[in-house]
Amino acid sequence: MSVTPLAAHHPSDRPGPAFRGRIGRDARSGHYAVPRRYRLHLSPADPDGLRIAVTHSLLGLDTACPVTVLPAVPDCPDGGHSALRPLYEASAHHYTGPALGPVLSDDWSGRIVSTHGPDIARDLARRFGGGRPSLYPCGAESEIEAVQRMCAQGVEQAAQRAGSADADPGERAGALDTLLDTLDVLERGLAAQSYLISNQITAADVELWVTLVQLDTVHRHHLDASAVRRVAGHPALWAYARRLTTHPAFGRHLDLDGIARRHEARCQGLEAAGAAVQILDWTALALDADRARPQVERP
Known part of the structure; x- marks a missing residue:
């Protein structure tokens, strides 16, 4: 083929x-x-x-x-x-x-x-998922796609624009409003349930978790401290991110040093005061995930 x-x-x-x-x-x-x-x-x-x-x-x-x-x-x-x-x-x-x-x-x-x-x-x-957890449950495709669009446009693109050195103050403020409005929607949903669209982890949760990793480890470096504190002011959302990170299938793949080096190699923006306001301690959470992995006995 x-x-x-x-x-x-x-x-x-x-x-x-x-x-x-x-x-x-x-x-x-x-x-x-x-x-x-x-x-x-x-x-x-x-x-x-x-x-x-x-x-x-x-x-x-x-x-x-x-x-x-x-x-x-x-x-x-x-x-x-x-x-x-x-x-x-x-x-x-x-x-x-x-x-x-x-x-x-x-x-x-x-x-x-x-x-x-x-x-x-x-x-x-x-x-390849036969007999394994259904990450794309029957009938949930449109909801998963909606979450993907929300993450891409309402979080990822909005955060990039909110911290862009090329945007004027009005554009940055508007983008920050879009970002915060999107996080508000996600916060309300996660305040009422453990996962986004089901009673188990789906592809929507994978999408959102990766987006939140990027928001805290990459995009916040270009936001001011006040903006990052407003982003952090979504307790259900960040508790959800913390919980997923301690799951071995999530946290074991966090390459924080690699993310930082990739960001440094690609980034053309200016670092802002938000860089000093870390929302989650991803390193500690990733260690918790590693401890939670089943240990294979060696002969």
Whole structure:
């Protein structure tokens, strides 16, 4: 099955072509679910990589779909990963762009199936998730998509604009209002229930948790202290983030040093006073998650 590079469509996607192959139900699909046929290449310091890593762990796919962890900061002058270059060159004739993650590759063909983070997460859950927790419950697709849009536009993009050095004061104030309004909506929902749209963890919770990680470890560095305190003033929301972080499938993938190095390498904004107002102690929470992991006895 050939895969043609397409334009990226997800708000978190990076510029450049994306491969949009999908894993189907059976052999007629070309790509279909076979244990150990596919491999993930990702960096947990990247938001898309972190979403996929958490999804992969929630589904217990360590054996069925191995993971190759990429460095937090790409090692090529064009911003790509040298380890991914052979896959890109095998998958796209005369490919000259950066070799970026995340990547789902097919070990049978040595080619890329997909570089589109949301598609990869969905296919892992739907095609390899038999007998495992349902991250995309039947009938919840529209709610999950609504949460994804809320996180991308109401939190991620609004936080970026609220801390942008290029925006005028009015734009920054308006963006901060959008951010706080979105957090207010999420706060009201989580004050009444443990998870966003179900009585169990779903893809919506993975999406929101990664967004909150980015908000506190990246975006707050460009907000003033007053704005960060207002962001922090959502107790149910941050208690939810704290609780999920102590879950081994979430906290074990937190690469705080990698997130900081990736941010430093990519960021062109100015640090503001909010950088000193940390909302959660992610390091301590990640250690709690590591302690909670089942210990494997060694002979």
